[in-house]
Amino acid sequence: MPHSLSPGRLPQGGGLRWKLWILTLLAALCIGLLAGATLYQSVGGFVRAKLNARAISQFAASFEAANHISAERGPANDLMSADPARREPARRRLQQYRARTDRSLRRLATTQLPAGLLARVERDLELARQRVDIVALLDPAARRFDQVQAAIDAMFAAWDSYSRLIQWQAAQLVRQDEALSAAVLKSMSLGNLREYAGRIGSYIVAPMAAGMEVPVANRIQLQIARGRLLELWQLLSPGIEVLPAADPVRQQHELARRHYLRHGLALVDQLLNEYPYPMDALAFTDHYVATMQPLETLRNLLLGQTLAQAEQHRQQAWRTLWLLGLITLLALLLLAALVLALQYYVFGPLLRAADAVFALADGDAEPPRARRQDAGEIRRLFAAMGIVSDRLRERARLTRELEQLAITDSLTGLLNRRAIDRLGRKALAGTRRQDTPCLILIDVDHFKAINDTHGHPAGDQVLRELAGLMRAQLRPSDHLGRFGGEEFAVLIEGAGLAQATRLARRLKRAIRHHRLDLDNGARLTITASLGVAGGPGLDWEQMIALADQALYRAKAAGRDRVRSQRAPDTPD
Known part of the structure; x- marks a missing residue:
């Protein structure tokens, strides 16, 4: 049953605050006088x-x-x-x-x-x-x-x-x-x-x-x-x-x-x-x-x-x-002694409280009780834990779900590989034969040469700008993500392989015709190779493999190409 402990019923106390301030000021005074005035x-x-x-x-x-x-x-x-x-x-x-x-x-x-x-x-x-x-x-x-x-x-x-x-x-x-x-x-x-x-x-x-x-x-x-x-x-x-x-x-x-x-x-x-x-x-x-x-x-x-x-x-x-460094070391030893005192009077009880909070967040234990020798602030803290016990369990469940949905690539702001994988498996598991989703893999041509010639910051700029360029070419229902390195992926639902291939060609043309001005003053023309895969009867790993094969054929054909790959049992 949830706790309902009001603030007025919490145990009162104030000694810990004064102890904490006095010990902190002593430590700051030692470090300031011995280290600051001498080592500088x-x-x-x-x-x-x-x-x-x-x-x-x-x-x-x-x-x-x-x-x-x-x-x-x-x-x-x-x-x-x-x-x-x-x-x-x-x-x-x-x-x-x-x-x-x-x-x-x-x-x-x-x-x-x-x-x-x-x-x-x-x-x-x-x-x-x-x-x-x-x-x-x-x-x-x-x-x-x-x-x-x-x-x-x-x-x-x-x-x-x-x-x-x-x-x-x-x-x-x-x-x-x-x-x-x-x-x-x-x-x-x-x-x-x-x-x-x-x-x-x-x-x-x-x-x-x-x-x-x-x-x-x-x-x-x-x-x-x-x-x-x-x-x-x-x-x-x-x-x-x-x-x-x-x-x-x-x-x-x-x-x-x-x-x-x-x-x-x-x-x-x-x-x-x-x-x-x-x-x-x-x-x-x-x-x-x-x-x-x-x-x-x-x-x-x-x-x-x-x-x-x-x-x-x-x-x-x-x-x-x-x-002077030796003198400073002695000062640090004195500070360590002060920290031990803080550990006994302050941080020990707080660490117990922290462990209890973690346990509550995971739903593994009930909040502990305060000890008789604990300061008044600590007793109030342990008493207050009962108020949030049930809410922590509920929030832990919601947080785990949100963490799975909110993961994005930090460089481009796109979905990351984990999010694309999850969406792809979910799309394949819930579709009928005629609504099978398609996957487009996009690989930036000669990206290593860009890094080697202009530096990694320029390569990062290329990836960010390409991410924005491709996002503008897609429907709101299409999922664009960074698949790893210089490789991107587009998960398309409600479209056949032919429509996905046309979209891939549009992306290829948009990339090729885009002129990219680097921060160092250089102007680049970027091309990309694209592999498209789709068809019924595929699981997510098979679709990735087919798209990767198509991408390999696009690279082998001279890059700046689009190639598609059907499922083996799909009629032309």
């Missing part, structure tokens, strides 16, 4: 340190490519100065340097550097290489100073183009974190130091290769490069000379001072003041490049230190994040 800053610091380490690593890779472009001038100068006997070894050496430069540039192409700047570097570098190759093909006696110098100037221009890319990257680093400005400035100064040293030697190679004294213009450019090099050296030296004597950077700094500033520049001065030259261009290049090697090693050491510091900051940020 820690995660931000770790992410920033990680991004800085990655950015500095990419910056160092950019300087590696710059060094390769600069170093390529050495073997290029050798090739333009070589006599026929030494030309082939010089060419092979230059090819190795060029390959190394190209590998560095290809690696940079995978980063987020501006494509326009990188493309300009590649164009200028290719032009410089062409000029070097043209000079190298000339007979040594026919090489003119202006030709050699133009090739060297083109190599300078390629490096200058690349320096703009480094400047862009440096600006991005400083914009990302102003604390990186010192490291960026030091790295750029070291790169320019190596470049100016290389240019000083190149200003001498061209006249040596042409067998003439160093002209005034080259002397002026050489002195300008020399002045800039010494300025950079004086800028970097104070920060290095305060390091301990055993520090590798300070030792390399002293080695660079002795080898390059003392011997390398002295060799340049000697050639500026002696003509005829005491050595040829190849010998000068070998000696001079050897004195520059400590400069390159010094630059690599300082860059390595910068990278190591960035990695150290990242690891420190990670340790801080881990420590």
